[in-house]
Amino acid sequence: MRRQPSRLVRATAVLAVVIPIVAGCEAKVNGMAPDVAPPHLTVVVPQGSMAPLPEAALDEPPASFAGLQERTQQATADAQAVGADITATVLDRSTGQLVSNGNNRGVAIASVVKLFIADDLLFRDEPLSPEDRESFDTMLRVSDDSPAEVFWNRGGGSAIITRVAARYGLSGTRPPSNGRWFNTISTTADLVRYYDMLLSGAGGLPAAKAEIILRDLAASAPVGIDGMMPGGVYPQRFGIPDGLYAEPVAVKQGWMCCVGADWMHLSTGVIGHDRRFVMAIASDQPADAAEARDTITEAVKTMFPDGKI
Secondary structure (H helix, E strand, O other), X not given: OOXXXXXXXXXXXXXXXXXXEEOOOOOEOOEXXXXXXXXXXXXXXXXXXXXXXXXXXXXXXXXXXXXXXXXXXXXXXXXXXXXXXXXXXXXXXXXXXXEEOOXXXXXXXXXHHHHHHHHHHHHXXXXXXXXXHHHHHHHHHOOOHHHHHHHHHHOOOOHHHHHHHHHHOOOOOEOOOOOOHXXXXXXXXXXXXXXXXXXXXOOOOOHHHHHHHHHHHHOOOOEEEOXXXXXXXXXXXXXXXXXXXXXXXXEEEEEEEEEOOEEEEEEEEEEOOOOOEEEEEEEEEOOOHHHHHHHHXXXXXXXXXXXXX
């Protein structure tokens, strides 16, 4: 049963800040990557009042949802033809229409767990130093692993997942069996539920704090930090950003190698100027990194051939 979104309070104003972004590395199943000399980026957060998280008004399904179920199955079949196993879920928050490919297997969500780490940190209202805030932003924007490790340990490790799953009712989400944050298990259905409840406030995080997370996701950098890859960076526009190229998106990406023999890519986020749509898609494929990224992006393009919803 789909709940109706609750009304949200308006977010509070924030001051403009200049945030130096210091790189880290993306997690791997076989352990943390070694330290690397990071590039140095600067992101400017605009001054002014935060826009309220919009309430999705009841509406008719968008034209792109006509035939979406069939296109989602086609995307699944196309991925299978190149050896990829994908799971995908899309929600229209206005109508409550949920579309999936029916594959709701659990996946190790890699850096997407940084959403849960961030949410729990803000919900517990732990005082954050300026250095903490800088680390928080880089953890989400460039997927820096170093602050994720710090905040994970500070918050009690796997207990973070237990707390967040309970607040959001994430039945398919469980802590990592080995205590490493990047091996947290979830499903695309749970991740879509998480975003929907983050936007509505139903997960308990106040709107102003939810907006901190969403602003960072909207500022997701074209490349993330990955100390295991040549150059220490990794393209993170695969899936939703490049597939829905005509839409504004706020995304958290994840990637790992090797899950068995597979590269895993996970693309999740909020889509549209009015934040009406949320989506999560994951793909496991025994291929090189570039081919695996292309596969998940092509799946999104098959689902939404005009690059928008």
